[in-house]
C-alpha cells in the first residue's frame with residue numbers, strides 16, 4: 208500500500224512546527240501565574256490559600272475540559288481548537304492584567320485554563336493526520352518535551368518584564384504572545400485533506416464519548432497516563448519542595464537544583480522512550496510498567512530509609528519520578544493505535560484527564576494527611592516533619608496500585624479484543640515465529 212502524499216511532507220513539518228509553537232506559548236501562559244506569586248500576593252492582598260485557589264481553579268478547569276475539548280476536536284478539527292484556545296488565553300491574560308480583585312483575577316485565570324486545555328489534545332491529534340505511524344511515537348515525545356520549555360519563557364523573560372515594567376504591562380505582553388499563537392495556528396495549521404473516515408457532521412457527543420470509552424485501548428491509555436504522570440505532578444506542583452527542604456533538611460538552593468533535574472530527565476528520557484516505543488510497539492505497556500516499578504521502588508526506599516536519605520538516593524528518586532512525565536505520553540500512543548481516526552480527539556482528551564485527576568486527588572489527600580497528623584500530635588507539633596511526610600506520601604502507593612490494576616485489567620481486555628480480530632495471539636498459544644505479539 209502506498210502512503211498518502213501529504214504524510215511526512217514539508218507541509219506536515221510546517222503544521223507541526225506551528226502547532227508546537229502554539230503549545231509552547233500555551234505552557235508559558237499556564238506557568239506564568241506561578242512565577243508571579245509574590246506580585247500577586249501584593250496586588251490582590253491575598254493569603255497563601257487564596258493564592259493556591261488560583262492554581263486549583265486553573266487545574267480543575269484544565270482537567271474538567273479535557274473530554275469536552277476532545278469531542279470538539281473530533282467535531283471541529285484541531286485548527287479551530289488551537290486558534291480558539293489562543294484567543295481564550297489572550298482574553299484571560301488581558302483580564303488578569305487589568306484585574307484588581309481576587310474575583311476578577313480568578314475569571315482571568317479561568318479563561319487561561321480553558322484556552323490551555325484546548326491546545327495539547329489538538330496538537331497531538333494533528334500528528335496521525337500529518338505523519339506516518341512510525342514517526343509518531345518520537346514526535347509525540349518531542350512535542351511534550353519542547354512544549355514544556357514554555358516554562359522557561361515564564362521563568363526568564365516574563366519574570367524580567369514583571370520586575371522591569373510591573374504587573375499590567377507584563378501580563379499584557381503575555382496576551383500579545385497569545386496573539387502570536389493565534390496567528391501561527393490560523394495561518395499555518397491545517398486539519399489535513401478530508402478522509403473517508405470522517406464522521407457525519409452532527410454525530411452526538413455522547414456517541415463519540417461512548418465509542419472512545421468502549422475501546423479498551425483508550426482505557427489502557429487513561430490508566431497508563433494516570434499511573435505514570437501523577438507522581439511527577441505531585442512532586443513538581445506541590446509536595447516535592449517542602450518534602451526536600453523541611454522533611455529531608457536540604458537547603459532551598461540545593462532543593463531548587465534537584466528540581467531542575469526534572470527538565471534534564473525530560474530532555475533525555477523523552478527521545479529515548481520515543482525511539483523505544485517506535486521500535487518495540489508491542490512492548491509499550493511493559494515499558495510503562497517498568498518505569499512505574501522504578502518510581503514505586505525508589506519512593507519505598509526513601510520512605511523507609513532510617514532518618515534522612517542521602518542526597519544520591521534523592522537524586523535517584525527524582526530521576527525515576529521525572530521519567531514518569533515522558534512515560535505518560537505512551538498513553539496517547541495507545542489511543543492512536545487502538546481507535547478509529549474520528550474518535551482520536553475524544554480518546555486523547557479522556558487519556559489526558561488521567562494523570563491530572565490522580566495528581567489533584569493525591570495533592571489534596573497528602574495535605575490532609577499532613578494536617579491530621581499535626582492535629583493528632585498536639586499543639587506546637589511540626590506540620591512538615593519527616594515522619595509525617597513518610598505516612599502522607601505513602602498514599603501515592605494506593606494510587607499507584609489502583610492505576611496498575613486499571614492497566615492490567617484494560618490491557619487484558621484490549622488483548623482479548625485484538626485476539627478476536629486476529630491481531631494478537633496469547634503467549635500460551637504462540638508458536639515460534641510469525642504470530643502477532645503483545646501490546
Ligand SMILES: NCCCC[C@H](N)C(=O)NCC(=O)O
Nearest residue numbers: 327351352473532533535536
Ligand atoms: N516531557 C514531559 C511531557 C509531559 C506531558 C504530559 N504527559 C501531558 O500530558 N501534558 C499535557 C499538557 O497539556 O501539557
